Amino acid sequence: MRTIEPIVRMDLAFSLFCLQHRFNTPVAKISRWVSKTGDGHLYLVLELVIWYMDDVVGRFFFAAALLAFAIELPIYWLTKNSFKRRRPEEFSHLLQAFITPSDRYSLPSGHTAAAFLMATIIGHFYPSWYDGALIWALLIGVSRILLGVHFLTDVVIGAILGVFAAHISIRYVLTLV
Known part of the structure; x- marks a missing residue:
């Protein structure tokens, strides 16, 4: 475990930086x-809605998104329940969460994984629409840190997971064309 100690320290320092300021409540x-x-x-x-508005490309978009979530969700669940990384407020009494997360562990960020999955498929x-979708995905990831429920590495790994699942799904769906 010593090899990840610098990452844990960096995550904790970054979370403290993001959450220990006088504007944290309005930002939250x-x-x-x-x-x-x-x-x-x-x-x-x-x-x-996209499928309804664009029957031709929309059906492939829909299929790719569904398949990507079918890939991403089991990996997300297995990772989260294997690593069992505690959430930021459990690491330090100086950190507080502004929301109650839907599950116990923090790694990876499911919101971020899903947002980057969708941004990749949209792109x-x-x-x-890609630039807007990517900015939106980034904002979701940052929001999870600013709400005190995830560390920076949780968000980065969530983004990687989402992009990975989307690329696998897109490749498969395009073989059906």
């Missing part, structure tokens, strides 16, 4: 709203 209010835009049920709504099927 904005972060809460941003984070809610990354809740899982909204992705299904987005996928269905592939609708390239002109």
Whole structure:
């Protein structure tokens, strides 16, 4: 475990930097709203709306997104329950969470994984929307840190997981074309 101690110290220092300032409560209010835009049920709504509006590309978008979530979610669950990394407020009494997370462990960030998964799929099927989707995914990841429920590395690993699942899914769906 000594090999990851510098990462843990960096994560803790970064979380303290992000959460120990006089604007943390107003920032948390904005972060809460941003984070809610990354809740899982909204992705299904987005996928269905896109499919409805664009029957040709939308059906491939829908298939790729569903497959990507089918890949991402088991990996997310296994990783989270294997590493069992405690959340930031459990590491230091100086850190407080502004929301109650839906599960116990922090690694990886599921909100971030899902946001980057969707941003990657959006970017592939609708390239002109990619910049906006990527900024939105980044804001979701940052919001999870600013809410005190994830460390920086939780968010980075979540982003990598989301992009990975999306790329695997896109490759597979394109073989069906």
